[in-house]
Amino acid sequence: MVDYQPNQVLATKEFKVVGSRPIRHDGADKVTGQAKYGADIQLPGLLFGKILRSPHAHARIKSIDVSKALALSGVHAVVTASDWEQPSGKVEDLAEGSIHNLRFLSNNVLAYEKVLYKGHAIAGVAAEGAHLAEQAADLIEVEYEVLPPVVNFTSAMAEDAPILHERLESLSNPGLRSGGYKSDSDDSKGTNVANRFDFKLGDVERGFNESDVIVEKTVGTAAVHQGYIEPHTGTAMWNTDGSLTVWSSTQGHFNVRDLLSRMLGMPVSKIRVIPMEIGGGFGAKGIVYSEPVAALLAKKANRPVKVTMSRTEVFEASGPTSGTNISVKLGASKDGKLLAAEAHLIYESGAFPGSPVPGGCNCIFAPYDIPNTYLEGVDVVVNRPKAAAYRAPGAPAAAFAMETAVDELCDKLGMDPLEFRLLNGAKEGTRRATGPLMPSVGIIETLQAAKEHDHYKSTLEGPYRGRGVASGFWGNGTGPASAVAIVNADGTLNLVEGSADLSGTRVAFAQQAAEVLGIAVEDVKPSVGDTESVGFTSNSGGSGATFKTGWATYEAAQEVQRQMVARAAKIWDVNEDDVEYVDGALQHKSDPELKMTFRQVAARQNATGGPIIGSAGVNPGGAGPCLATHIVDVEVDPETGKVTILRYTAVQDVGKAIHPGYVEGQIQGGAVQGIGWALNEEYFFNDQGHMLNSTFLDYRMPTVLDLPMIDTVIVEVANPTHPFGVRGVGEVPIVPPMAAISNAIHSALGVRLNQLPMTPGSVLEAMWESEGVGASK
């Protein structure tokens, strides 16, 4: 039995509300079923939408006949890609933080000319019942010219590979996202390589020449799904003034609004998107699938339409993350100093360009100070669902390659793996492989906390048991964000903020407002505003919400504080400069008789000038990067190859934990998803590109029965560019687990598994290939 020690705190600054663990404001609604999720929307006259999807991984659409579906009684509308204008293939920048190629996005929502993966949406149907819509979708007749599919990067990059996009431009420039179509005059040979780029630092050849020890390896990771419980859902209703209202399960309702604006060709001011409670997103609910089809159907039917995916549709047509192939070479001196590193990262982006290979390149060497590096990233389209962001996009696969290579290097050097990381750990000012200097970061502190933890110091005994460690880096994101703080007459505060709440961020914002104003967090009522009730706020992604919207909340609360001071001065008929705000109370600096509480001033707000409202819109820089180091003990069953996690400890720099309970939850959740990625999860395709395990029965995610308690250690190296020291926390915990478990399996068996997932079958095969290893145990 492990003694659970909740966390370790290094930050010295103490707060009253920040750092406490209040009950979340939305908790009661969620545990009693009162909370409203996307599919809970019921409207008068609501129709149900269903999507007809491709049975082929790669085919040209020769014709679509919807007449039989439309003739079915109760069917109100059918839409296809011909129902909207095809945007150009130019890379678009929405100028508010989101980058999409609108043509690719549009063609992913409704296929145009070609279907590019099994499950690719072709047509939408709206009918008076969900089953009727399904029946009508089956009546749509599509004539295909079936084409050979390319189901992985190897076949996609072959000389004679079938080409997904005949006019795809293969990029090689600093604009590395998404790609686009080449000009009509360019008749160069087609390619499935959407992008190839590299980074050079120092002299990598000389670094390897000077190295005493060199390790080289290649690893592969399977595509996995984000696995959110709630499927994608969107409901659209056109209003009598020609405006559109959309209810969405999304990580970014402003992004949904802006994408709909571009796709439907109407101004953002005519679209209102209402974010519903969200049953998980993990990155993949930052874009649109259902909402545009619902809007098209609702327009044609002149009735509101709801489109909700089934689980199989979620697997086959949304997400997943990329399958990858990564080669790493490391060189070090005999005393363990890293001298050179080289990596080549190939990421499958699915049917359209835009894999997270830039994120992989950005993170792979980031935990280390390496003077000579070379990085190459390659983005390849294949006949699979378009890859979507998944928790630290690109970084987990990169860390699997790097951190297992580091483990091999430590073996060769005879060094303790945490000592090696401490010796080579990046610090503030370290030159990164991508060029810039590392900002303030807690890499060393995190490694020290891991090394000093009881888990690492303990002895692991018994056959087929092993311990592994690995680290992972994530840069964290930021972006524009907004908050409005409205003071009520009873001394409470309504806080309307713009970040969709994926993980309890509402309470984190309420805590930051309460801290500034010196009031109880229970006296702050936070809510997520829709696109017409709060200013633009970028997606809840990149682990940026608590940072950026926390900043907006902080500023809005400061504005409330200033107004409270002015009102107190007015009541006392004194100069504002003579009034100070201390611990939720107003007081005169020199006259102790003049003192009022926040509540007393709030009660007199209307008589002293009107409602007190603070608001702020920000776009803060300085989202601090973070490191996680995980320690795992495993036991391998030599008969079945099953890997059991015996003990797991996740150590992470979080800057400052606003609500430590939810930070621990994020760390545990990320670790569990990483364990699933390591041991069980994979998209299993046949050679025709058909996914064969598109249900939760066959797609094996870990459950509580598979796992021990995930012990968490919170390390707080305050981010100097946030008022409370916040760094993002949600993504980095998924980065180390795969490498940590692989290293633990090596420790247990003496064999290395370089392909994810490390299923019982692959463990057994590795044991058999390494003849005698099992017998020696």
Added chain:
Amino acid sequence: MAEVWIPTAMLPLTQGQQRVLVEGRTVRQIVNNLDKQFPGTKARLYDAEEDDLLPGVAVIVDGDASQMGLLERVGEDSEVHFLPAIGGG
């Protein structure tokens, strides 16, 4: 003068120089002056239609990813990098 790090793909435009010194108090001035020294670089970084950096290009000034793009202030001894914008999850 600010030190600008040139992305690998643009090295042919700077005759292989990975780091160059460029005058400028803002990223816009840096991009314009870089193009005067090394013609063709601006087209790889700047979207004239949108009057902004090209989609997907992030500018990092002194280690911090800028939220201001062309308007970002650049110091006399600043270090400026043009890198891919990284998406989060």
